[in-house]
Amino acid sequence: MHGTGCAARARHATIPDDARVVVFDCDGVLIDSWDSIISIYNCILADLGFAPLKQEIQRTCFIGSWRDGFALAMDGANVERAMERLRSFDYSRVSGLIHVMPGIDDLLARLAASGRKLAVNTNGASEQRQILARVDLLKHFDIVVTADDVTHPKPNPSGALSILAAFEAEPDDALFIGDSSNDQKAADNAGIPFWAYNNPRLCADEHITDFALVEVPPLV
Numbered sequence: 001m002h003g004t005g006c007a008a009r010a011r012h013a014t015i016p017d018d019a020r021v022v023v024f025d026c027d028g029v030l031i032d033s034w035d036s037i038i039s040i041y042n043c044i045l046a047d048l049g050f051a052p053l054k055q056e057i058q059r060t061c062f063i064g065s066w067r068d069g070f071a072l073a074m075d076g077a078n079v080e081r082a083m084e085r086l087r088s089f090d091y092s093r094v095s096g097l098i099h100v101m102p103g104i105d106d107l108l109a110r111l112a113a114s115g116r117k118l119a120v121n122t123n124g125a126s127e128q129r130q131i132l133a134r135v136d137l138l139k140h141f142d143i144v145v146t147a148d149d150v151t152h153p154k155p156n157p158s159g160a161l162s163i164l165a166a167f168e169a170e171p172d173d174a175l176f177i178g179d180s181s182n183d184q185k186a187a188d189n190a191g192i193p194f195w196a197y198n199n200p201r202l203c204a205d206e207h208i209t210d211f212a213l214v215e216v217p218p219l220v
């Protein structure tokens with residue numbers, strides 16, 4: 001469990017030399033996908049005759065699972081119809097709105113070259129794998145756990161715990177890098193040390209803002 005409270009922003013950070021599993025959140029960490037996700041919500045809501053996402057629930061919808069987001073936006077109605085629309089959504093319609101985070105491709109390559117196992121724990125749907133493949137990041141990961149693969153999405157720790165189990169790792173063998181309260185809570189609930197990316201409001205062992213400034217020491 002991370003224990004240093006709300007850390008100040010640090011420009012440089014070094015991956016713990018004994019962290020052999022590094023778990024990444026996807027949206028907001030690997031990819032800048034805010035515009036695409038809000039756009040998908042609004043397309044599907046419009047198809048079903050609902051108003052666009054109100055600004056005050058956009059962040060909650062962005063960090064939560066699609067199912068929970070649609071339930072919130074549609075006040076519980078028609079969630080299955082919205083999920084059906086999502087399953088058949090043509091993601092190429094929003095691919096121009098998805099951008100790889102600066103420096104992440106290089107950091108992932110350095111982490112993999114050091115012998116560490118890399119994982120994604122996302123509240124996105126299983127289609128997240130195709131999105132990561134399209135932006136050429138999927139190749140770095142040993143495992144991707146989406147909201148479709150677990151009974152409960154983040155902040156429930158089941159996704160993070162399944163990643164630890166896949167590598168027969170203890171929480172202290174791992175590091176979770178995320179940008180949201182759901183990521184922080186999922187890491188806390190799994191007992192995994194947590195680094196916050198671009199979110200000074202989170203409590204984390206480290207705060208990072210630039211992946212190029214993350215050092216990767218040899219794995220001990």
Ligand SMILES: O=C(O)COP(=O)(O)O
Pocket residue numbers: 025026027028062063064121122123124154179180181182183
């Ligand atoms: O930042 C978040 O928690 C949302 O990202 P995710 O959809 O990849 O889980």
